[in-house]
Amino acid sequence: MLDDAPHSLGTGDSLLAIDGLRVEFRTEAGWTPVVTDAHLDLAPGGTRALVGESGSGKTVTALAVLGLLPKHNSRVAAGSIEFGGDELLGKSERQMQRIRGREIAMIFQEPMTSLNPVFTVGEQIAETVRIHRGTTRKRAWARAVEVLDLVGIPAAARRAKDYPHSFSGGMRQRAMIAMSIACEPKLLIADEPTTALDVTVQAGILALLRRLRSELGTAVLLVTHDLGVVADFCDEVTVMYAGEPVETGPVGPLFADPLHPYTSGLLASLPQRIAPGDDLVAIPGMVPRPEQMPVGCRFAPRCTHARAGVCDGDHPPLVPMGGDRSTRCVRVVGGDVTDLLPPLSARAVPARRAEPLEAADPTDTGTPNTTTPDSTETRA
Structure with missing residues (x-):
């Protein structure tokens, strides 16, 4: 735990516990706090939403959990982020790489900027499986097809060979979810997963996340501005x-x-x-x-x-x-x-x-x- 962390408001049985988090960005005036005194508890298999207007610090808080804040102009100045009782702050990049994807996965807001356009969708999912599970290419590919089918991609074995540009927006979002759950993480951070999707596709994505939570016991931290989605999907809200x-x-x-x-x-x-x-x-x-x-x-x-x-x-x-x-x-x-x-x-x-x-x-x-x-x- 870093210095100056205040007392915990946690329950003691949290999968994710953020206590007194303070994130600062470097500006012309020096180090400026952009997130202060952030507290958050998420139980195993639970769902919590982070809501607020743009500029409220939602995405910065989520990125801090995975250690994905830019190193050149940001820092965590105080607080604690515990995952399964293990402190994440202070871990090396190599240690965080073993956690990302395997224990904690993230669905970014715009899947087209997160999927590599020069590799097939199946190759990108299989690579995640090979890195974190150490399995063969054949088994990793089979797992990629399996999770694409799980998230509702039709003809998954064939579509796994397609490139991201040939997928619709809803299908790319499902492919990102497939990549995120391929190693069955304990925590899934979803940053505006239904933004820019029509209501039918949005309902399908939420139903999928609800099903994954039920079948895999995955906890979900949902970053969103859509209070309707929060009411329909989440147990708790910050x-x-x-x-x-x-x-x-x-x-x-x-x-x-x-x-x-x-x-x-x-x-x-x-x-x-x-x-x-x-x-x-x-x-x-x-x-x-x-x-x-x-x-x-x-x-x-x-x-x-x-x-x-x-x-x-x-x-x-x-x-x-x-x-x-x-x-x-x-x-x-x-x-x-x-x-x-x-x-x-x-x-x-x-x-x-x-x-x-x-x-x-x-x-x-x-x-x-x-x-x-x-x-x-x-x-x-």
């Missing part, structure tokens, strides 16, 4: 904003009664919650740049419930609230939850925008978020 988790908990209670105004704003923006003919609800402003974080609560400049002298004071910690839930809202922690937001379950449709509890200027004070950790989409 809501991130401006590089830190602001609320965590089981999906059902969190969706029904959010504790943090940011979570409530995200849920209120779902089209399914808007009455016919009404306008979509949007959170005003943008996620602040890492080098321009506001004092106190980072969401306060966009929050219509912020109070001067309360929300712009000390930076609020992530505090357990019971029932496996936690939040970073100082007013909720202080017992003001009944005045904050009514439960979403009590409303047929979300309110347009609750009136401020005190006179407050909801005008966005942020600047255009042109360079953020998530929007950069750093890849290995």
